[in-house]
């Protein structure tokens with residue numbers, strides 16, 4: 001019954017009742033796009049740019065970053081690239097950053113918090129991204145955002161980068177500006193934040209860690225780490241509904257986005273983009289093509305009321321068995 005990879009590749013991810021979902025891939029370097037092509041990605045939903053910054057004593061300059069970003073834009077040939085700004089923290093220490101001592105690095109100076117205090121690093125990256133956008137669609141996405149004030153300052157930084165390129169007569173394109181939703185407060189404030197951004201992309205890896213207070217890297221508490229915990233699902237549903245009301249798009253770029261079992265829930269929560277490991281794409285597409293959007297919406301409302309992650313999994317399995 002499973003279609004071959006090739007047969008699925010060129011079919012759209014659309015539900016039987018006509019809801020379209022964009023299926024994109026997560027990449028860590030531009031070459032990953034070529035490797036993902038057999039799986040038929042419609043774009044890149046998360047470009048983790050850390051590879052450019054790791055294992056070196058000086059940060060990469062604007063030119064070097066531009067080369068990497070424009071390589072990805074060209075490889076995509078008109079499909080969207082969601083480029084995430086540098087997401088390091090005190091656990092991933094770069095030698096050219098003066099790190100504070102922190103007891104809880106995951107709750108500390110990381111992601112956009114760091115970017116806002118290192119405008120030199122942020123401006124070089126934003127200028128490189130804006131220049132790459134001259135050759136194809138680029139969306140800039142900021143990690144670890146919590147407050148509306150941060151969003152305002154980050155948007156201001158994008159404007160500054162564009163203005164400086166304009167002054168210098170350097171070609172650049174317009175970009176969508178969005179944020180990752182990976183802090184519970186941002187999910188709960190989604191209705192406020194939605195008015196200030198072009199899109200949300202939910203980072204379910206960190207959102208799960210912070211919602212459940214379970215270190216995602218600790219083996220000791222790994223048994224408590226569950227992205228399908230109803231508390232996490234409630235936050236995702238809230239983000240989806242807020243995005244709908246505001247008329248912006250919302251997607252998932254954490255691991256849950258590549259989980260076929262979770263796809264009916266994410267569809268029903270209003271996600272219109274799912275970004276994942278390339279290999280996961282065909283199976284997720286098969287689920288989307290089998291599930292009615294109207295049913296998925298009702299299912300999503302039901303799942304958030306269940307007592308725990310196991311109950312959620314049982315209900316999802318029964319639901320998927322029912323759609324054959």
Ligand code: PEP
Pocket residue numbers: 046048087182202203204205206207253254255
């Ligand atoms: C996430 O937190 O879900 C995410 C996609 O970002 P990262 O895994 O890079 O922290």
Ligand code: MG
Pocket residue numbers: 143182203205206
């Ligand atoms: Mg994250």
